[in-house]
Amino acid sequence: MNKHQKPKTTPRDPTHDSGYKLLYAHAAMVRDLLCGFVPGDWVRALDLNTLERCSGSYVTDDLRDRADDLIWRVRWGDEWLYVYLLLEFQSSIDPWMAVRIQTYIGLLYQDLVRAEQLSRDGRLPPVLPIVLYNGAQVWNAPETLEPLIEPAPPGLAEYRPRQRYLLLDERRLARGERLPVRNLSAALFRLEASRGSDEALAIVRAPVDWLADPAQTGLRQAFAVWFGRVFLPKRLPGVSFPPLNDLIEVYDMLAENVEAWTDQWKQEGLEQGLEQGLERGLEQGREAARHILIRLVRLRFGPAVAEQTVPLLARIVDLQRLEELGDQLLLCADGEA
Numbered sequence: 001m002n003k004h005q006k007p008k009t010t011p012r013d014p015t016h017d018s019g020y021k022l023l024y025a026h027a028a029m030v031r032d033l034l035c036g037f038v039p040g041d042w043v044r045a046l047d048l049n050t051l052e053r054c055s056g057s058y059v060t061d062d063l064r065d066r067a068d069d070l071i072w073r074v075r076w077g078d079e080w081l082y083v084y085l086l087l088e089f090q091s092s093i094d095p096w097m098a099v100r101i102q103t104y105i106g107l108l109y110q111d112l113v114r115a116e117q118l119s120r121d122g123r124l125p126p127v128l129p130i131v132l133y134n135g136a137q138v139w140n141a142p143e144t145l146e147p148l149i150e151p152a153p154p155g156l157a158e159y160r161p162r163q164r165y166l167l168l169d170e171r172r173l174a175r176g177e178r179l180p181v182r183n184l185s186a187a188l189f190r191l192e193a194s195r196g197s198d199e200a201l202a203i204v205r206a207p208v209d210w211l212a213d214p215a216q217t218g219l220r221q222a223f224a225v226w227f228g229r230v231f232l233p234k235r236l237p238g239v240s241f242p243p244l245n246d247l248i249e250v251y252d253m254l255a256e257n258v259e260a261w262t263d264q265w266k267q268e269g270l271e272q273g274l275e276q277g278l279e280r281g282l283e284q285g286r287e288a289a290r291h292i293l294i295r296l297v298r299l300r301f302g303p304a305v306a307e308q309t310v311p312l313l314a315r316i317v318d319l320q321r322l323e324e325l326g327d328q329l330l331l332c333a334d335g336e337a
Helices: 014-023 027-037 041-045 097-115 154-159 170-174 184-193 197-210 214-235 247-301 303-314 319-331
Strands: 046-054 057-059 065-067 070-076 081-090 127-133 166-169
Touching: 014 214, 027 046, 027 070, 027 184, 027 214, 041 046, 097 127, 166 170, 170 184, 184 197, 184 214, 197 214, 197 247, 214 247, 247 303, 247 319
Parallel strands: 081 127, 127 166
Antiparallel strands: 046 070, 057 065, 070 081
């Protein structure tokens, strides 16, 4: 197998990223994300009233600037042990996400050491890295670093990094049956997965009520900006929208135009559904090709070589390339083709 085959990186959507940064710059969104979607009883020990946004820009020792998306911290129990949340907003799949996450956490730890922001015992805080994803394609990038690294010789296995991140696939979560109630992040995920203007109208009604307090004016405005600049242009391409400054304005505009927009919105949804279906078909084809290749490798070269081949094939997303590897496998004399 060709061990130098590189995974294909899909470009990021800067509009989607900036829209999400605007929303998750508010503590209420982060609070609901933690309470509704992070597994484990330990979340209950967080003092969510202490949520505090941190600087997301770090400078490494060689003076190269690197930036994360958003970082928050929160008190944990009585010991004021810090939990830093590293949020990566993705609308496309990055096969090297686990590498990026490890780099970001390393830069964060360097910054905390320099600033002497350590625990009372002089140790670094734990970090929870979260990747938010809303793309149509099912996320297929490794969620840990290990599959991206060649198998180590027996004596080096214990030194392999094991960085993991928490993936939140919004569309798949929104189609589940157990979304948390009265949760702003859940409402956002449901909106991302909505398939009609009438459905979106029904979903928006709840956040309008939840954010009625004047103290939540900023978050209502952030939702309105996201609607006007990100959400609606994707559902209704070619339609011009007035500037939206409040979530109530969004609701009123949807209510006034729900009938007029229904046909166009449904047509856009059908096209998106067709695209998703084609992508799912391609992914099934890729999985079938990988399965056949693994079986052939196992038959020709044994289980050990087949096991080493699994992570290599997982990184290849080009179906034609998988077919070419099958041709090479039939001609090669060893497992290095």
